[in-house]
Amino acid sequence: MIIDPNITTYIYSIEPEGDPGLEALRSYAEEKNVPVIRREMEPFMRVLLRTVHPGKILEIGTGIGYSALFMDSCLDHTDIVTIENYEPRLREAEKILEGHANIKLIKADAADVLKELEGPFDFIFLDAAKAQYISMLPDIRRLLPQGGILLADNVLQDGELIRSRYLTPRRQRTIHERMREFIWEMKHSPDFETSLLTVGDGVILSIRKGA
Numbered sequence: 001m002i003i004d005p006n007i008t009t010y011i012y013s014i015e016p017e018g019d020p021g022l023e024a025l026r027s028y029a030e031e032k033n034v035p036v037i038r039r040e041m042e043p044f045m046r047v048l049l050r051t052v053h054p055g056k057i058l059e060i061g062t063g064i065g066y067s068a069l070f071m072d073s074c075l076d077h078t079d080i081v082t083i084e085n086y087e088p089r090l091r092e093a094e095k096i097l098e099g100h101a102n103i104k105l106i107k108a109d110a111a112d113v114l115k116e117l118e119g120p121f122d123f124i125f126l127d128a129a130k131a132q133y134i135s136m137l138p139d140i141r142r143l144l145p146q147g148g149i150l151l152a153d154n155v156l157q158d159g160e161l162i163r164s165r166y167l168t169p170r171r172q173r174t175i176h177e178r179m180r181e182f183i184w185e186m187k188h189s190p191d192f193e194t195s196l197l198t199v200g201d202g203v204i205l206s207i208r209k210g211a
Helices: 005-014 020-031 041-052 066-074 087-097 110-116 130-143 157-162 170-188
Strands: 056-060 079-084 103-107 123-126 149-153 192-197 203-208
Touching (some): 020 066, 056 066, 066 103, 123 130, 130 170, 170 203
Parallel strands (some): 056 079, 056 123
């Protein structure tokens, strides 16, 4: 938890009731320990999406389809392409996204798909394997047009990212190093204007500058 849990509880308490279908899906995900976007991310994403009004969205990391459905609920007439390769979640995502003709689920490794994917996408939501964020950046850069938005989730790793790598468990050091590299690149790249925010588990919000 990056911010005081009492603040997060207060934020939850003042939110109006959400879509019953999405609430049921969130409850299911929590019961099965399937990660979905944090509750405090939802109002942030809703305002952002309704401000930008993207015509075409790319989501990297479908999970069981919760965030794709959430983004779809925020907008009208928006095409969403979402990528997932983890088989157990894919089976669930297929069922959950069935009937949503504007949401295309690509069942493959994002690292492979991104190289072949044709853009542009007005909005990219990056919520995949955290160690892969930096390696996906060249294709994300190619797929985003000038003025396009990148939103990358879970970049502060519950605050673990600010700790020394030597205090990080050995099995997590690769993620720690690559995520720090990703954040540094996003903050210093001449191609992006970037803000690092403590919403949820930490997000990178970037706009693509001109070529």
